[in-house]
Amino acid sequence: MLYLKSLLIHLKGQMQYKMSFVFLLIGQFLTAFSAFLTIYVLMQRFHTVKGFTYPQVLLCFAVVLLSFSLAECFFRGFDTFSGIIANGQFDRILVRPRSAVYQVLCAKIELTRLGRLLQAVLVMVYAIPHSGVIWTADKIGVLVLMILGGVAVFSALFVLYAGICFFTIEGLEFMNIFTDGGREFGSYPISVFGESVLKFCTYVIPLALFQYYPLLWLLDMTDKVFYAFTPLIGALFWLPALLVWRLGVKNYVSTGS
Amino acid sequence: MIELQGITKTFRVARRSGGMKEAVKALFRREYTLVQALKDVSFTIGDGEMVGYIGPNGAGKSSTIKIMSGILTPDSGTCVINGCTPWKDRKRHVKNIGVVFGQRSQLWWDVPVIDSFELLRDIYRVPEGTYKRNCEELCETLELSEILRTPARQLSLGQRMRCEIAASLLHDPEVLFLDEPTIGLDAVSKIAVREFIRRRNREHGTTVILTTHDMQDIEALTERILLIGKGEILLDGSLEALRQRHAKVRKITVEYSSGTFPEAAGITPLEAAPGRASFAVDTDVLSVSQAIAVLTGNAEVTDLSVQGASAEELVVSLYEEFHI
Numbered sequence: 001m002l003y004l005k006s007l008l009i010h011l012k013g014q015m016q017y018k019m020s021f022v023f024l025l026i027g028q029f030l031t032a033f034s035a036f037l038t039i040y041v042l043m044q045r046f047h048t049v050k051g052f053t054y055p056q057v058l059l060c061f062a063v064v065l066l067s068f069s070l071a072e073c074f075f076r077g078f079d080t081f082s083g084i085i086a087n088g089q090f091d092r093i094l095v096r097p098r099s100a101v102y103q104v105l106c107a108k109i110e111l112t113r114l115g116r117l118l119q120a121v122l123v124m125v126y127a128i129p130h131s132g133v134i135w136t137a138d139k140i141g142v143l144v145l146m147i148l149g150g151v152a153v154f155s156a157l158f159v160l161y162a163g164i165c166f167f168t169i170e171g172l173e174f175m176n177i178f179t180d181g182g183r184e185f186g187s188y189p190i191s192v193f194g195e196s197v198l199k200f201c202t203y204v205i206p207l208a209l210f211q212y213y214p215l216l217w218l219l220d221m222t223d224k225v226f227y228a229f230t231p232l233i234g235a236l237f238w239l240p241a242l243l244v245w246r247l248g249v250k251n252y253v254s255t256g257s
Numbered sequence: 258m259i260e261l262q263g264i265t266k267t268f269r270v271a272r273r274s275g276g277m278k279e280a281v282k283a284l285f286r287r288e289y290t291l292v293q294a295l296k297d298v299s300f301t302i303g304d305g306e307m308v309g310y311i312g313p314n315g316a317g318k319s320s321t322i323k324i325m326s327g328i329l330t331p332d333s334g335t336c337v338i339n340g341c342t343p344w345k346d347r348k349r350h351v352k353n354i355g356v357v358f359g360q361r362s363q364l365w366w367d368v369p370v371i372d373s374f375e376l377l378r379d380i381y382r383v384p385e386g387t388y389k390r391n392c393e394e395l396c397e398t399l400e401l402s403e404i405l406r407t408p409a410r411q412l413s414l415g416q417r418m419r420c421e422i423a424a425s426l427l428h429d430p431e432v433l434f435l436d437e438p439t440i441g442l443d444a445v446s447k448i449a450v451r452e453f454i455r456r457r458n459r460e461h462g463t464t465v466i467l468t469t470h471d472m473q474d475i476e477a478l479t480e481r482i483l484l485i486g487k488g489e490i491l492l493d494g495s496l497e498a499l500r501q502r503h504a505k506v507r508k509i510t511v512e513y514s515s516g517t518f519p520e521a522a523g524i525t526p527l528e529a530a531p532g533r534a535s536f537a538v539d540t541d542v543l544s545v546s547q548a549i550a551v552l553t554g555n556a557e558v559t560d561l562s563v564q565g566a567s568a569e570e571l572v573v574s575l576y577e578e579f580h581i
Contacts, residue, residue, distance in 0.1 A: 002379050009376060013367030016408065088361045094328045095356045096380050097348045103380075253268060254328050 002098070006106035014111055021112060028115030032065060036123060039187060050192050051221075055130035057188055060215055062127055063143070064186035066120035067150025067210070068179075069113050075155040077108040079179070081162035082172065084108075091254050100249060101242075104162070133218055142214050142228045149210030149231020152238060154179065157205070160241040166248030182207050189215055209234030259302040259325065259432065259464070264334035266295040266320055294320045295331070296488040304431070305462040307454075309469065309479035309496075311572060313581055317488045318468040322434050325466070326356050339431060352381065355425035359437035362417065363424055364409040370420045371405040374427060381428035388427065395423040399453055415446030422453065426463075433457070435467045439474055451477045472568035486581030499571055506574070507545055508564045509552065510535040516556025524548055 014021050039061060043054040052060070072079060084090050084107060093103045133139055161175045182205070185193060190201050190212040201208040210231040216222040269289045295317045302308055312318050323329040324336060327343035327350050336343060341350035357363075364373040378388045396402050399419045404412060412420065418438065425433065435454070439447045455478060457463050467478060475482065475496065482499065484492035492499070511518075512533050518526075523542025527535045538548040545563055552558070 002376075005376055005379055009365050009368050009372055012372065013365065016367045088358070091323070091328050091358070092361070092363050094347065095326050095351050095354070097352045097382075098380055099348075250330065252329070254323055 002102075003106055007109050010109040011111060024112035025115040028112055029119050032069075032116045032119040035065075035184065035187060036061070036119065049188060052189055052192075052219075053132070055127050056132070056215075056219060058123055058127040059131045059133075059218075060189050060211060061187040062120050062124035063146050063150060063215075064183060064211060065116065066124065067147050068154050068183040068186075069116035069120055070147075071151045071154035071158065073110055073113040073117065075105065075158045076110040076113070077104040077106070078155070078158035078162040080108060081158075082165045085165055088254070090252070094252075101159075101245065131219070133220075138228075139218055142218055145229070145231045146210050146214045146218075149214075149234045152231075152235035153206055153210055154182070156235075156237040156241040157182070159238070159245055163241065163244035163246075163248040166251050178205050178207075186211055206234040206237050258304055258337075258339060259300075259466075260335075260337045261301075261321075261325070262299050262335045264295055264298040264321070264324060264331045264336060265293070266317075266324065266329065266331045268292045268294055294488055295324075298334070298485070298488070298490055300483060300490060300493060302464060302466065304464055305458065306481060307458050307465040307467070307479045308481045308483060309467050309475040310483045310485065311469065311475060312485035313576060314470075316485045316581065318485060319436060321485070322356075322436055322466070322468060326354055326434055327351055352428065353431050355428070355430035355433045357421050357425045357433070357435045357438050359418070359435075359440040362409065362421065364417070364420060366410045367408055369406045369408055370401070370412070373409065373420075374405075374424060377424055377427050383428050387429065391427050391429060392423075395426060398456065399423050399449075415442050415449075418442060418446065418450060419453075422450065426457070429461075430463070432464045432466070435465065435469075437469055438467065439469065439471050447471070447473070454478060472572055476568045484575060484579075486576070486579050491579050491581070492575065496568070499575070500565075505540045507538045507540060507548075508535060508570070509538055509545075509548060510562050510564070511552055511556070511558050512560040513556045513558045516558075518552055519555055521548075521551045524551065 039054075039057060043049070043057065047054065049057060077084065081104065084093075084104065089107065090100075090104075093100055093107070096103060128135065157175070157179050161172065161179070164172060164175070186207055190198050190208040198208055198212065201212075213222075213227040213230040217225070217227040268291070270292050271289055298317070298321060310318055310321065320329065324331050325338060325343060327347045330344040338350060339353055341353070343350045363377075364370060365376065374392060377383075383391070396405065399422065401419060401423060404416050404420070407416075409417060409420065422435075422438065433454075438454070439450055442450065451474060454465060454467075458465050465478070467474065469475060480495050480497075482492065482494060482496055483490060508527065510533070514532065518534065518536075521543070523539040525537045525539075527537055529535075536548070536552065538545060543551075549561065549563075553561070
């Protein structure tokens with residue numbers, strides 16, 4: 001499969017710079033660690049946040065971090081898409097007989113992001129037994145669904161970002177509020193930030209759909225069963241993202257000679 | 258068969274003057290100017306032709322190539338290449354074309370060239386047998402076997418360009434677009450690349466469309482020239498016909514130890530340096546021997562040479578003629 005072969009090429013390429021690879025991996029691990037530390041310090045002082053205990057917040061943190069780093073690792077091409085346009089790589093992609101989305105997916109696979117992933121897995125391993133959830137098959141299923149839904153939402157955000165790049169390359173930093181920002185404040189159950197943020201993260205950028213609502217169900221804080229399936233609705237965020245992308249490709253003006 | 262009919266393309270370019278104040282203003286309101294890159298471009302290129310596409314920088318060469326290779330969508334006009342409209346049947350179309358951008362690499366930078374080739378084989382879904390045959394042939398004719406295991410970033414420009422050309426031909430394209438393929442190459446590499454392109458065209462019947470600023474490329478490779486300026490096709494003809502048209506001008510270079518050169522109708526001074534001068538002679542006004550008589554009449558000439566117009570000068574005079 002083309003994707004696996006591209007993965008191999010990236011791996012080979014990144015192995016050309018072994019030290020850099022290792023340091024980036026460690027760096028990624030440490031950055032994520034600082035986020036973890038903040039939660040730790042806060043929880044030492046306050047013990048619960050809006051009714052969520054420390055391990056429960058950690059569970060939330062781990063889900064968001066895990067899905068973010070998976071999305072970033074494999075959808076990095078969209079995250080750095082302005083560069084792909086600027087250096088003419090997108091011209092190259094268009095003269096090859098494969099779908100453009102698929103090729104951008106193959107264009108950049110950032111394995112150093114696995115450092116962050118490792119951190120998320122460690123936190124997850126701690127939080128799972130301590131969260132007070134009795135882990136039955138359906139609960140495990142929902143946890144997996146949350147992570148997959150998170151990957152879908154974050155990757156859709158990257159695709160949306162890339163789609164906007166076709167129209168303007170300037171001032172796109174605001175998108176980071178939703179991607180990096182989403183990762184940061186997604187460390188806590190979204191309800192912590194109040195009603196309006198929760199509404200925004202439900203109806204506009206569906207971060208709460210894979211995080212807050214299914215978490216409530218996991219922790220037996222709600223009896224609404226459909227909360228367990230909201231990550232599926234969140235995944236629909238791909239549709240508007242793809243629409244913007246399609247419009248962008250049609251509007252594409254190449255650069256330079 | 259390549260047919261372009263009335264292709265028009267306009268770009269919107271943001272415009273602002275320098276300075277901090279203007280930069281801040283541009284944050285809120287931006288002014289745009291419309292630049293018409295291509296105006297009603299039409300031409301037809303038959304199978305197996307080699308065409309040189311020339312014009313000054315910014316004339317619209319790259320835009321045309323990008324439209325023909327499916328990267329850009331024109332505002333209006335039709336383009337049919339072997340039955341496909343590039344921007345509509347993109348995937349089907351690009352299977353049949355090879356594109357080399359002289360300034361941009363298509364190889365994966367950090368891995369050996371052979372890995373790039375194999376990935377391209379998968380991208381284009383080239384059958385194993387065809388791939389092997391093509392790879393062997395290309396490696397032999399472009400002398401790649403020594404460098405196949407080297408990462409692309411460690412290749413010299415000449416080596417890399419040979420790999421780029423091979424990479425664009427692995428899937429047996431019927432049409433090959435070369436956008437400045439010899440840019441920055443040394444003389445030996447240039448000749449090798451030209452030789453290969455000629456051979457490819459002869460042996461495989463590949464249609465070649467070449468943009469370049471190197472007139473020796475044009476001279477060595479193409480019979481037909483398309484001249485574009487300010488987005489319009491100005492001329493479509495053979496190099497030979499162009500030469501005929503501009504054959505009336507000769508250049509005479511003299512080296513002399515003393516003396517002066519009188520002014521005469523039909524003789525235009527081109528360059529003057531101590532002991533050396535050159536003149537353009539319009540043979541409609543006076544013959545070459547008359548011109549030599551005029552030039553040697555008043556000076557002690559040590560050496561003298563007469564040249565017809567080179568392709569380079571031909572193009573300069575073309576650009577002048579069309580004011581581009």
